Amino acid sequence: TLFVNIDDDILTHDLDYQPVITYSTEKAADINGRIVRNNGLISIELFGKEVNTQLTGAYNLYNMLAAATVGQHFGVNEEDICAAIAQYQPANHRSQVEHKGSNTILADYYNANPTSMTAALNNLIGIEHPHKVAIIGDMRELGSVSHEEHAHIIKLCQDNNIETYFVGSEFHKQLAGNPHSFDNVEEANNYFAVNPINNAIIL
DSSP: OOOTTTTHHHHHTTTTOEEEEESSSSSSOHHHHHHHSSSSEEEEEEEEEEEEOOOTTTTTTHHHHHHHHHHHTTTTHHHHHHHEEEEEEEEOSEEOOOOOOOOEEEOOOOOOOOHHHHHHHHHHHHSSOOOOEEEEEEEOOOOOHHHHHHHHHHHHHHHTEEEEESSHHHHHHHHHHHEEEEHHHHHHHHHHHHHHSSSOEEE
8 A cells, every 4th residue: 555645746657556545735635634823833734623733844744644644544543643643742853842041943953955954944934923043054965066055045045034044164165254154063152142042933
């Protein structure tokens, strides 16, 4: 049995296999869901109910739909599926929310690559909050495309007017002289000791 996100054209291209169980946010499928609110933590609609999650990141919707689809196939009832999703609390610095002083931290720093960083920034863009900040570090092991991929992230932040602090030599090469660019963590820490961030939601 295949469990397939039919919103993904790559997964559904020339799909000739049975049985297939599907999930989607927008197409007719065995299970559908959508985000109804994103204020740091996301709330979703699933099985006609609103489920308040402990997760940040709109990109986690498909993870939850996949889990719900598999669970239902193996006999987990809808109420238990919704309860499990609502109760799940991440603890590995992926999609985790923490509160520090007056700030809400979107702790999503286990690792970084161009796809995950773009997704995290797009999630920040979509959050309803008056003061949104991103503090982002270098993406490593990108080889010959490192300059291009870091430039793409810089442009994404600039195009969306995200208050961004860039930490690491890869970003700093392109942003030397920018007061929000730091060659290393120590430089960033020294800056924030004098210029603290308050009342913000911080990626």
